[in-house]
Amino acid sequence: MSLKEYKPGSTFPGTIGRTWEQSSPAWPQPLRAKAGAPNVLFIVLDDTGFGHLGCYGSPIRTPNLDKLAKGGLLYSNMHTTALCSPTRSCILTGRNHHSNGMATITEVSLGYPGYNGTIPFENGFLSEMLSKQGYNTYAVGKWHLTPTEQTSAAGPYDRWPLGRGFERFYGFLGGDTHQYYPDLVHDNHPVLPHKTPEEGYHLTEDLVDRAVDFIADSKQVAPDKPFFMYFCTGAMHAPHHVPKEWVDKYKGQFDDGWDEFRKKVFQRQLKLGVIPPGTKLSRHDPDVAEWDSLPPEEKRLYARMMEVFAGYLEHTDHHIGRLLKSLEESGELDNTLIMVISDNGASAEGGPHGSVNELKFFNNTPESLEQNIAAMDDLGGPKYFNHYSWGWAWAGDTPFRRWKREVYRGGTTDPFIVHWPKGIRARGEVRTQYCHAIDMVPTVLDCLGVEPPQDIRGVTQSPIEGVSFRHSFDDARAESHHHTQYFEMFTSRAIYHDGWRAVCPFPGPSFTEAGEAFGESAITEERLRKLDAEGWELYHVAEDCSETKNLAQEERGKLIEMIALWYVEAGRYKVLPLAALDRAVFAAERPQITKDRKRYVYRPHTSPAPENVAVHVLNRPHSITAKVDVDGDAEGVLLSHGGITGGYTFFIQDRKLHYVYNFVGEREFHIESAMEIPAGRTELRFEFEPTGEPDLDAGKGAPGRGKLFIDGDLVAQSDISSTMPLLISLGEGLTCGRDDNSSVSTMYRPPFTFRGGTLREVVVDVSGEHLHDEQKERKTVMARQ
Structure with a gap:
């Protein structure tokens, strides 16, 4: 007798007698995808311009992405919103960014439906739609779609990836992260990288490893079960991090500058047919210096910054190639619908002169040309959080005007590749139909023969706002179905x-x-x-x-x-x-999960507190008090916030109490107690008292005097003349009892976990007056997209 199944919710088709032997069974039908349903893979690059990929005319080598274009279709008329989170919301929901409440990034949300940074549940994600069709669903890499105040261990978690239809997640929740010391989250909890930069760690390689594992985990059990993977690199967003051997491949190749780069890429684009015959190269941007007008030392620096970017992109392409190879070797590639897109145009967030530590840019701290030149040999390594100058962003968007954050085509027209050998006959052709990121979801549903769901988890769904472009797959002359786009x-x-x-x-x-x-x-x-x-x-x-x-x-x-x-x-x-x-927008009150307070209590073994919810000590008097039971050999971090690019750390070393303030990776202010810490129960405290006003125009926070106390006795004091005015960390949050990821101070190696006693708690008091300038602070918020 064959197994009998029935659809859940329908009438039970078996028979029920008084005993088991008088009855016949039937089972609720498991959720299964349609036979032969394709896998779906979205690959989302960050800050990658129209002219950056080799198949779009760039001299940067991207053989694996080029191979996808050669074996599939290259679209020359795909559009995004000009910013990361808004575009990503379009990619996953098929609705416009304002419809998603994602007018900008969540860090500058406003109390209006199109701006509140909270994607409504009536705008279902593709992951939620496909999970109902029997798909496994995975998100790997950058997220940046959860309201900022909801990204800590306090949650809520319903707008984290696992709350929006993804069964597994491995990546980072914010807008960017250090590629060697990333702020990783696995499913709903933070994790540390499995090895150090010295051992060869890099985030892109890690993300690909995890993506391959996710797919293999399921396929070895259910080989016919399709998957949807949303794979988002941290690349090509800052920091531009890549091992030196990849950078050196491009040595000297950008010495002729961004003007010549544009001309060469433009000619290749015409030859490749990714822009129409007769297209003119847009004007020289008034904000970008003429390359020939620059002094030799600036040319050397800027050329090296572009070498780093190029190596970073080729390195990214290499590891994407590993993901594609795994699909090919497992026999999945031909029936995997792959869509590759960038979230916006190339980024000008490095400013006119570039940066070797974006924390300086975010704090309005001037870059030093001398320091940047001295750092050239180490760019791409873990020591710096670097970004190229905006001349290269302009060049990366060839042939268009402007860049990310702006709505000329340089900000909104992006690379887009579709590859699906089993479903597309055409190979290596260019498609010119007008498309937008909101069209990706309806196109996938069209390819799968799936109607948009009427409801998800009991929530009635809003209409999909994009349109399918599947009809263009095998008809280069087909008219676009997308006629209007704001x-x-x-x-x-x-x-x-x-x-x-x-x-x-x-x-x-x-x-x-x-x-x-x-x-x-x-x-x-x-x-x-x-x-x-x-x-x-x-x-x-x-x-x-x-x-x-x-x-x-x-x-x-x-x-x-x-x-x-x-x-x-x-x-x-x-x-x-x-x-x-402007000032009013930045100063707007936003809902928080807890009320503002003057006293923060931290305990060891807890999750890191992200920058946006950690105690804000900048430009205000504050104290840090650790309650400790000390053994004779006690040592380690009591409280730490930040990392190699800047921050502060309070710790015990060699029986003495220490405090180090790392000013934007440029200088460490060190205070050390004159006496040893006694054994037994003790109270260790650091106090900071401002001695002047912050000078935000100069990128300097309030100077002050730092003091160390042991059981109420003053044991050391020193001036801290330079503090950060706006932002402590570029992602590495606040930790108690250890210093995760990169070290705030060169005086110890991370994590330098507290040992030799019991750290009971650390209390940070910020009840003093807060000196700040909202108008200048708003620039910091916008820099990380």
């Missing part, structure tokens, strides 16, 4: 409609032309009216894809039509009210 990012606006594109940059086409830097511009009703009257540009991108000929005057009627259409779309998708990143 854009908005920090009040920069654009609208596409059937080959036309209107753009209203904010604060202007460039910072130079606007006379204002990013983050320094407020939007008012009066200014908005002026922008709508005078600030819009119009491009016929069907004939001028690189936006070189502004037709706003010649086609005034068309422009007015486009502006009106933008407002229609804005109303439909919750885009209003417009908000630039």
